[in-house]
Amino acid sequence: MSTTQVTTIAPKVQVEPLENAPKKRIGIMGGTFNPPHLGHLIMAKQVQEQLDLDKVLFMPDNLPPHVDKKSAIAPEYRLKMVELSIANEEKFQLEDLEIKRGGISYTYDTVKELKELYPHTDFYFIIGGDMVDYLPKWYKIDELVHMIQFVSVERKGYEKKSDYPLIWVDVPRIDISSSMIRDKIAQQKSIKYLVTTEVEKYIKQEGLYHDTNS
Numbered sequence: 001m002s003t004t005q006v007t008t009i010a011p012k013v014q015v016e017p018l019e020n021a022p023k024k025r026i027g028i029m030g031g032t033f034n035p036p037h038l039g040h041l042i043m044a045k046q047v048q049e050q051l052d053l054d055k056v057l058f059m060p061d062n063l064p065p066h067v068d069k070k071s072a073i074a075p076e077y078r079l080k081m082v083e084l085s086i087a088n089e090e091k092f093q094l095e096d097l098e099i100k101r102g103g104i105s106y107t108y109d110t111v112k113e114l115k116e117l118y119p120h121t122d123f124y125f126i127i128g129g130d131m132v133d134y135l136p137k138w139y140k141i142d143e144l145v146h147m148i149q150f151v152s153v154e155r156k157g158y159e160k161k162s163d164y165p166l167i168w169v170d171v172p173r174i175d176i177s178s179s180m181i182r183d184k185i186a187q188q189k190s191i192k193y194l195v196t197t198e199v200e201k202y203i204k205q206e207g208l209y210h211d212t213n214s
């Protein structure tokens, strides 16, 4: 009759506590993406590389907090276009938590959720130079500036200054905007090279933005 012997092997490698490990560095590229364009992709890639970020989360908002941006097309279309735009970049990742949460997408609420999803992480929230003047009006901004690091890239027509702590990253200035693309489609002009080929095809296939009020 055989007897089973149980041997306990002491671990050879000492596991370091999490707080001693280097923190992850995650960029957040929040936007309405109505539609996403090459300006978004270029700025996110430049910031990711120059700040050595592990990845950048592309996060379409559900209802943007600006009053004048509430008429964006349905979130499902914007989510799909962002997914198509970032498919070929391994450091970019789609984050749909604002759309899943619904309601107005306040960044403060989002960052609280992200901090639970990604512990031991420093967050870098990427904004265009046009958003900088508007920062004082953001929901709970005085708390938010202690929770994340804002990073900005220059945008044509906007000054490079801020009352809040901000890292400015030099990026080739790309004068493309979602509103420019919507206008071009409404006027039946080409959007080739302003968005990715996949997004251009998707917009055609779904007949998006042809109505001048969209």
Ligand SMILES: Nc1ncnc2c1ncn2[C@@H]1O[C@H](COP(=O)(O)OP(=O)(O)OP(=O)(O)O)[C@@H](O)[C@H]1O
Residues within 6 Å of the ligand: 030, 031, 032, 033, 034, 039, 040, 043, 126, 127, 128, 129, 130, 131, 153, 154, 155, 174, 175, 176, 177, 178, 179, 180
């Ligand atoms: N060409 C660009 N250069 C620098 N920042 C940009 C550029 N396009 C967008 N951004 C920034 O990207 C973020 C998301 O932008 P958003 O999705 O609202 O696109 P948009 O082109 O600004 O849209 P719209 O023309 O509808 O206002 C914002 O912080 C915005 O400032």
Ligand SMILES: O=C(O)c1ccc[n+]([C@@H]2O[C@H](COP(=O)([O-])O)[C@@H](O)[C@H]2O)c1
Residues within 6 Å of the ligand: 029, 030, 031, 032, 033, 059, 061, 064, 065, 066, 069, 105, 106, 107, 108, 131, 137, 138, 139
């Ligand atoms: O939280 C706020 O008060 C707030 C005010 C304005 C903009 N934001 C966020 O900034 C990002 C860019 O906004 P937008 O409208 O230019 O696409 C997007 O993620 C918004 O949710 C957030």
